[in-house]
Amino acid sequence: MKINKLFNSLFVVATAMLVLSCSSSKSTNNTAQAGKSPNVIYIMADDLTTQAISAYGGIYKDIAPTPNIDRLAKEGMLFQNSICTNAICGPSRSSILTGNYSHVNGYYKNESGGKFDETKWTFPREFQSKGYATSLFGKWHLGSEPKGFDAFKFHNSAGQQGHYWDPVFNENGKDVKHTGYATNLTTDFALDWLKSNKDTDKPFMMCLQYKAPHRPWEPDHKYETLWDDIEMPYPATFNDDYKGRELTAGDTEMTMEFFSRKDMKLPQPKEGFKDWRERMEWQFFGSKPDEVVLPEGVTEDGPEARKWRYQTYIKDYLACVKSVDDNIGKVLAYLDENGLVENTVVVLTSDQGFYLGDHGFFDKRFIYEESLRMPLIVRYPKKVKAGVVCEDIVKNIDYAPTLLDIAGIQSEQKMQGKSFASMLTKQKAPKNWEEKAYYHYYEYPFWHHVQPHYGIRTERYTLAHFYYNVDVWELYDNKKDPMQMNNVINDPAYADVIKDLKAQLKGLMVEYKNDRPLEELRVITDTDFGSLVENGENVTVQKMISAKYRDKNKEESNEDTEE
Helix, strand or coil: EEEEEEEHCCCCCCCCCCCCCCCCCCCCCCCCCCCCCEEEEEECCCCCCCHHCCCHHCCCCCCCEEEHHHHHHHHHHHEEEEEEEECHHHHHHHHHHHCCCCHHCCCCCCCCCCCCCCCCHHHHHHHHHHEEEEEECCCCCCCCCCCCEEEEEEEEECCCCCCCCCCCECCCEEECCCCEEHHHHHHHHHHHHHHHHHCCCCEEEEEEECCCCCCCCCCHHHHHCCCCCCCCCCCCCCCCCCCCCCCCCCCCCCCCHHHCCCCCCCCCCCCCCCCCHHHHHHHHHCCCCCCCCCCCCCCCCCHHHHHHHHHHHHHHHHHHHHHHHHHHHHHHHHHHHCEEEEEEEEEECCCCCCCCHHECCCCCCCCCHHEEEEEEECCCCCCCCCCCCCEEEEEEEHHHHHHHHHCCCCCCCCCCCCHHHHHHCCCCCCCCCCCCCEEECCCCCCCCCCCCCEEEEEEEEEEEEEECCCEEEEEECCCCCCCCCCCCCCHHHHHHHHHHHHHHHHHHHHHHCCCCCCHHHHHHHCCCCCCCCCCCCHHHHHHHHHHHHHHHHHHHHHHHHCC
């Protein structure tokens, strides 16, 4: 178990006095009992990355601090190597809910990925069956109706992506439009539910899942101009030239050139559109190949236009994170005021990491560190020592068994994930814990044109195989090259390392029962499993935006085959 003290210098805002119980008792009763079984608040922000959390350090920590998230880290445990097994929203959420990889839970991708099978076992259903009051507020984004919750209110517009302003929520089966900012509304729903359950004997398990800071990164009005008078710093890899990675990192549509007019918050003409399709075409200009959005007065793309797009993006993204942090503060204040801190497990995470200009990217999907690593902070004063950092590798499929374990719930459900509760309660890794993770991404070409790939991440190395219409291996020595700029797959000095890592990767694929031929893996990528919503404007918009893209890609694939 690799644990380091979390230095106070990481934090900008002083926190309240810590109260740490030395009790090591653990309820083993499958029926939840008030006062014995802990409450659980699982907080997941969409596309929240470690680079945007000041407790993790980084170039934004002093400009855009996150004091409430930092408080959780100072009063709990911060994980440096929480690994996503498929770095994209819906599939990661499915893996977290079920404790299983995408090929087992059946939810491989967002685009044409279908809907999550609502009959499947999930950890909220287990909590509910063991006597917990359960609820879900915010983003669900899995198509089917949530199961295992006594109450829910989830975003149900724009294909369940939701809107930042005046959003529609599905409230226990009925759509209701609300006025206001989504991040604030979601917290209000959660606090109202907590208050309504205040006098019940049941412990509670609540999933608080913010839309923010997902695209299109629309800040609350009070933060829209927060950093207008400064220039945000640039990541060290902002001008990555993708040397040695031309067919993978160098062939995507998630660089600074692919922001739309909507992303850049350009003022939309009030007139001149024949119908909503033309309006959408105008808004999403820049998302497709051979389109680029330029600042006013600039007629040709170049470094300055690229920096302008980044500055607009990063300020909006971090402003959305600021609202998330504010609202987490409201939840923590409620726990403080109602004497719930000691016996409540608070988890803060995301569905994966995200690129904030790192390697010149936005979005996620790659096995590279910025999207692979998920933020994970756990506070539980009764059992978890405060102010420590865990460097062991844990995976998102491990979340479900860990939450059940720390709550004292015994489940007969088979999961590929394993509990790391002993890391939290004893600062000790479970016996025979594997310090490595298997990764697999399937979606291609839409959105963002990222080659499907699988790989392994160990304590030191990242090995990946990109396989859809290329055959490319990449190896990164994360100790010598933490920014992953040098693909050393052809370096003779790493020959033995490569041989060993390929053997380990094969072993994991066999262990997790996903050692399929490449032909079968490509079929998964090509298969249309359906849409999150059957009808409605969102599906039409996505098809409209992607039509030219898909045709273009198909033509290129045919040309490659003919050659």
